[in-house]
Amino acid sequence: MSRSAHPAGPRHADVLPEGHYSAPAADLNTLDDKVWARTVTRDADGVVTVGGLDVTRLAEEFGTPAYFLDEADFRARCQEWRGAFGTDADVFYAGKAFLSRAVVRWLYEEGLNLDVCSGGELTTALAAGMPAERIAFHGNNKTPEEIEKAVSVGVGRIVVDSFLEIARVAHIAQGLGKRQPVQIRVTVGVEAHTHEFIATAHEDQKFGIALSDGSAEIEGGPAAEAVRRVLSLDGLELVGIHSHIGSQIFDMAGFEVSARRVVGLLARIRDEHGVELPEIDLGGGLGIAYTSDDDPREPHEIAKALSSIVTRECEAAGLRVPRISVEPGRAIVGPTAFTLYEVGTIKPLEGLRTYVSVDGGMSDNIRTALYDAEYSVALASRTSDAEPMLVRVVGKHCESGDIVVRDAFLPADLAPGDLIAVPATGAYCRSMASNYNHALRPPVVAVRDGAAHTIVRRETEEDLLRLDVG
Numbered sequence: 001m002s003r004s005a006h007p008a009g010p011r012h013a014d015v016l017p018e019g020h021y022s023a024p025a026a027d028l029n030t031l032d033d034k035v036w037a038r039t040v041t042r043d044a045d046g047v048v049t050v051g052g053l054d055v056t057r058l059a060e061e062f063g064t065p066a067y068f069l070d071e072a073d074f075r076a077r078c079q080e081w082r083g084a085f086g087t088d089a090d091v092f093y094a095g096k097a098f099l100s101r102a103v104v105r106w107l108y109e110e111g112l113n114l115d116v117c118s119g120g121e122l123t124t125a126l127a128a129g130m131p132a133e134r135i136a137f138h139g140n141n142k143t144p145e146e147i148e149k150a151v152s153v154g155v156g157r158i159v160v161d162s163f164l165e166i167a168r169v170a171h172i173a174q175g176l177g178k179r180q181p182v183q184i185r186v187t188v189g190v191e192a193h194t195h196e197f198i199a200t201a202h203e204d205q206k207f208g209i210a211l212s213d214g215s216a217e218i219e220g221g222p223a224a225e226a227v228r229r230v231l232s233l234d235g236l237e238l239v240g241i242h243s244h245i246g247s248q249i250f251d252m253a254g255f256e257v258s259a260r261r262v263v264g265l266l267a268r269i270r271d272e273h274g275v276e277l278p279e280i281d282l283g284g285g286l287g288i289a290y291t292s293d294d295d296p297r298e299p300h301e302i303a304k305a306l307s308s309i310v311t312r313e314c315e316a317a318g319l320r321v322p323r324i325s326v327e328p329g330r331a332i333v334g335p336t337a338f339t340l341y342e343v344g345t346i347k348p349l350e351g352l353r354t355y356v357s358v359d360g361g362m363s364d365n366i367r368t369a370l371y372d373a374e375y376s377v378a379l380a381s382r383t384s385d386a387e388p389m390l391v392r393v394v395g396k397h398c399e400s401g402d403i404v405v406r407d408a409f410l411p412a413d414l415a416p417g418d419l420i421a422v423p424a425t426g427a428y429c430r431s432m433a434s435n436y437n438h439a440l441r442p443p444v445v446a447v448r449d450g451a452a453h454t455i456v457r458r459e460t461e462e463d464l465l466r467l468d469v470g
């Protein structure tokens, strides 16, 4: 990401320190549509509103820190993904980004399917009424109990991730007298341009079965061998091939290479077994804007790029075009929520930056500490004409790495009690939240058309004591 140092201006420094920040926006009160949920705006008093409700009232009713999720925006994004891929394709929302029963109901109503990757996510999906055949079950180490549950309820597909798992799922399905539809997750050897910890299709990592391991020992490579295994087992029905190259990716080139290689495997399967598999899944991973510097792709562009590459490659190989599916998580829920915090303490460091401590931190957003993720921030409870001040928004945990927003600008008259909001926290914030330092995980509040309701409640001290059985 290209970043430039701000030339001058903030209160506490004549020369700004090295950092990953852009120049402050000309007007810090302006909310960039790119990073904020779609119904977010400022009211006549300058207070940030979402779904028609202002954050000062929301903070009074629900407390801080809290995640506020714009339900209309969430539903609109589901519709855009469905519309872009059309009826010949399936969109599986990746529940790991954020899952609750309300979210499952919205997905169901908007015609999306659901990707789960644990027994807990499966239970949530089923409890909210998602039909099992619309659920895909993922994971590199599903437990026998999880597999048994998934097969028993009849999930639409299990994405098998290893040779051991192929045997395990087949054994369990056979024991239950079932034939389980499966896809094989392959690693296509693409180095996705994203943080190392969220890239998943290069060979040296835990997920999937490699298309090629560079040796000539297994004819056609490990993935071709996995296909042979699956086809030989009565308990399994091979319906397709799956590839997921990583997360927070902007460049479509990786997806195109992945699609080409997956179609190449389909052609090989047809040649070797005389079978044309009906499905391919190209995974999730589409990036969103966390700051004004990010330029994500729209669902229709992504759909067009993926379907044209698959069609072209299938035509070239003389294959019927399979049903495509995708698994966006972040791209649907990420932009729809922001985290609201109250400013507690402020520590100016002359010549460096100002530390702004909020009432949450790495327990509600671990992404900055874990992936060096970049976020933006705005003063939400009022506007200000004060000059921009370079800040680091930090939490209340006992870690110096407890950073929410590494480098950003807020008005220099920021004061304790102000509310600040960090946008684009819908994905992988609540779902990765922790109880570190016995923090109470914040609630998720859905807001729509002037009404707000809690969809995941705030943890309480009683919850902590209930888990601690003495």
Ligand SMILES: Cc1ncc(COP(=O)(O)O)c(C=O)c1O
Binding pocket: 094, 096, 097, 115, 138, 244, 246, 247, 248, 283, 284, 285, 286, 327, 328, 329, 330, 331, 427
């Ligand atoms: C198999 C699979 N599908 C879908 C996703 C969703 O990714 P994202 O939220 O980046 O769209 C992930 C997570 O990276 C994944 O591992």
Ligand SMILES: N[C@@H](CCCC[NH3+])C(=O)O
Binding pocket: 096, 198, 247, 248, 367, 371, 427, 428, 432
């Ligand atoms: N949790 C990660 C992405 C991993 C997605 C799951 N495969 C993030 O916050 O970016």
